[in-house]
Amino acid sequence: MKLSTLVVLCAGLCAAVSGAQTRSLITQKIDDTQLVTLRGDVHPLARPQYDRGLAPDSFMLRHLRILLKRAPEQEQAVERFIDQLHDPASPSYHRWLTPRETGQRFGVAQQDIDAIVMWLGAHGFQVDQVYPSRTMIEFSGAAAQVREAFHTEIHRYFVKGQEHWAVSTDPRIPGALAPAVAGIAKLNDFEPHPAYHEGGRVRSDGG
Secondary structure: OOHHHHHHHHHHHHHHHOOOOOOOOOOOOOOOOOEEEOOOOOOOOOOHHHEEEEOOOOOEEEEEEEEEOOOHHHHHHHHHHHHHHOOOOOOOOOOOOOHHHHHHHHOOOHHHHHHHHHHHHHOOOEEEEEOOOOOEEEEEEEHHHHHHHHOOOEEEEEEOOEEEEEEOOOOEEEOOOHHHEEEEEOOEOOOOOOOOOOOOOOOOOOO
16 A cells, blocks of 8 residues: 555544544532523424413323534534535545434533433433434423423414424523523424434535
8 A cells, every 4th residue: 555545544434533622511519490491392383372271291292303503613623524424525424424423523512412411301301312413302291391491382373273392482591501502303293394314424514
């Protein structure tokens, strides 16, 4: 093997295994009395005229997802890497990453994930999985737990001849968690409008 080829291969390997420095964004004690509101999690059809009242406390919600937020420097590193994927002169050219590899390089700090998982567990939720990309945590729980943890109610809605459920107000979370949380998905059963998903590989759209 030529020395020049070996240098290129080694550079590509180093680029694949080394990632942006991951720092913890949750740096304060989690206090459930110090809250911030997550805007935009109420579905547009969850309107008062369609409201049919509270869902039972025992009503189970599955596949809820906390969407995690990368640090600004990680987002910049992702953008640089995407540019390199399309640059024939880069050792990372077309070196697509799996979700697990993406998580290892660009995912939220494990310390932050652990803190959120522990907080969910303390409020009685079942944590079903942490996505390999380390950008989502999937969990399940009852309407009463949602009300107690997120300070919002699950209501029943009747829209266009169909019954649905959804939160009636934007959820609130401890301010200490907010730097690492982008939002909460699946807080209703209306037809979804995909904006955030677990992609198979890193592509130019950042999925």
